[in-house]
Amino acid sequence: MEVIPAARTRNIRYAIRDLVVLAEQLTGDVLWFNIGDPGVYDFPVPAHLVEAVHQAMLAGKNGYAPSLGVKEARDAVRADALRRGFKAVRNVVMSNGASEAIEFALTALVNPGENVLVPCPGYPLYAAVLEKLGCETAPYFLDERNGWQPDLADMERRVNPKTRAVVLINPNNPTGSVCSKKTLKAALDIARRHHLVVLADEIYDRMLYSGEKHVPLASLAEDVPIASFCGLSKNYLAPGWRVGWLILSGAGTAAYDDAVCKLARARLSANYPMQFAVKPALEGPQGHIAETARKLEERARYLERRCKEIPGLSLTPPKAAFYAFPSVQVADDEAFVKELLMKEKALVVHGSGFGQKPGSQHVRIVYLAPIPQLEQLFERMERLLGSTARK
Numbered sequence: 112m113e114v115i116p117a118a119r120t121r122n123i124r125y126a127i128r129d130l131v132v133l134a135e136q137l138t139g140d141v142l143w144f145n146i147g148d149p150g151v152y153d154f155p156v157p158a159h160l161v162e163a164v165h166q167a168m169l170a171g172k173n174g175y176a177p178s179l180g181v182k183e184a185r186d187a188v189r190a191d192a193l194r195r196g197f198k199a200v201r202n203v204v205m206s207n208g209a210s211e212a213i214e215f216a217l218t219a220l221v222n223p224g225e226n227v228l229v230p231c232p233g234y235p236l237y238a239a240v241l242e243k244l245g246c247e248t249a250p251y252f253l254d255e256r257n258g259w260q261p262d263l264a265d266m267e268r269r270v271n272p273k274t275r276a277v278v279l280i281n282p283n284n285p286t287g288s289v290c291s292k293k294t295l296k297a298a299l300d301i302a303r304r305h306h307l308v309v310l311a312d313e314i315y316d317r318m319l320y321s322g323e324k325h326v327p328l329a330s331l332a333e334d335v336p337i338a339s340f341c342g343l344s345k346n347y348l349a350p351g352w353r354v355g356w357l358i359l360s361g362a363g364t365a366a367y368d369d370a371v372c373k374l375a376r377a378r379l380s381a382n383y384p385m386q387f388a389v390k391p392a393l394e395g396p397q398g399h400i401a402e403t404a405r406k407l408e409e410r411a412r413y414l415e416r417r418c419k420e421i422p423g424l425s426l427t428p429p430k431a432a433f434y435a436f437p438s439v440q441v442a443d444d445e446a447f448v449k450e451l452l453m454k455e456k457a458l459v460v461h462g463s464g465f466g467q468k469p470g471s472q473h474v475r476i477v478y479l480a481p482i483p484q485l486e487q488l489f490e491r492m493e494r495l496l497g498s499t500a501r502k
């Protein structure tokens with residue numbers, strides 16, 4: 112008997128990893144520019160964090176953690192949030208990566224048939240979780256001509272009586288854009304007017320290039336319910352440790368908080384020894400942050416230059432994180448990405464995997480790799496674009 116999987120899995124898509132299946136079938140070396148894992152390149156986890164986890168393991172912290180998280184870690188997250196101006200903080204819950212925090216926040220809030228406003232382009236986990244919950248994704252667009260800032264008119268147009276929340280990813284994956292304070296305030300006004308919860312994904316909030324400033328959403332309002340997500344995966348370069356957190360703040364969050372805590376208890380706990388790196392991460396030496404940003408900015412500027420040189424590519428320069436989302440002059444970005452993989456053995460992700468305006472074509476490049484590898488990627492893209500243009 113063939114096992115029939117649940118219908119809820121039918122439409123779950125996660126382009127970033129779905130393509131890997133194809134890449135693994137290829138022989139010969141593939142150049143990978145699809146997954147945002149800094150440790151694969153020249154971004155090691157800061158030694159004091161490794162040491163903290165090591166010591167925790169030696170001290171026998173290898174069982175289950177308290178369901179809501181290790182007290183020392185939760186206190187450190189709360190203190191850090193208050194230092195950065197978060198208002199009306201209600202609770203901090205530690206999670207297995209920010210991914211689990213996102214899953215808690217959505218599961219505790221949205222009923223089947225209801226919807227959540229999600230940025231397009233944006234990180235595909237939100238749509239995947241909503242699909243699993245039998246809920247709908249209501250996409251709103253980011254405006255490429257306005258530095259990929261959220262299109263606020265579009266955001267508000269998409270609200271309907273079944274809308275429960277709006278997601279803001281700032282800095283954004285896949286565009287590397289940073290929201291202005293003005294945009295954030297206007298988004299909060301929309302949430303206020305329509306009684307929405309704001310889900311603030313700030314997992315890249317310390318990976319900023321020169322002159323950029325990140326404003327935490329929760330520092331701008333105390334009368335709007337806000338769930339903010341962050342963690343050790345990006346700023347602290349340790350995605351494999353699966354340590355993230357959810358900070359609940361603002362008004363009207365008592366029952367919502369209870370529901371999130373129930374979900375956290377039902378899954379027992381997040382990783383235990385790794386949570387002992389949270390306090391040293393937030394309160395210890397921060398030298399790696401400037402060093403990481405310096406290297407990434409240099410790579411971003413290289414991409415910017417190459418996208419200007421190569422006909423068929425055009426890039427709104429990223430200002431944070433390690434993702435670039437150039438538009439590509441091809442008929443179908445997914446077909447282009449597959450051809451790049453099959454013919455040139457380089458893997459990027461098609462823009463349609465992140466949601467994008469219909470009719471536009473993009474690719475997402477993860478530029479954690481050092482410049483010599485990026486040079487190879489651009490040579491290969493240039494060659495393929497040249498041959499596509501001649502067809």
Ligand SMILES: Cc1ncc(COP(=O)(O)O)c(C=O)c1O
Pocket residue numbers: 147207208209210211234280283284312314342343344350353354355
């Ligand atoms: C915007 C965004 N949010 C959340 C996550 C997931 O983070 P974590 O690895 O902590 O689960 C990612 C991972 O790439 C991301 O890009």
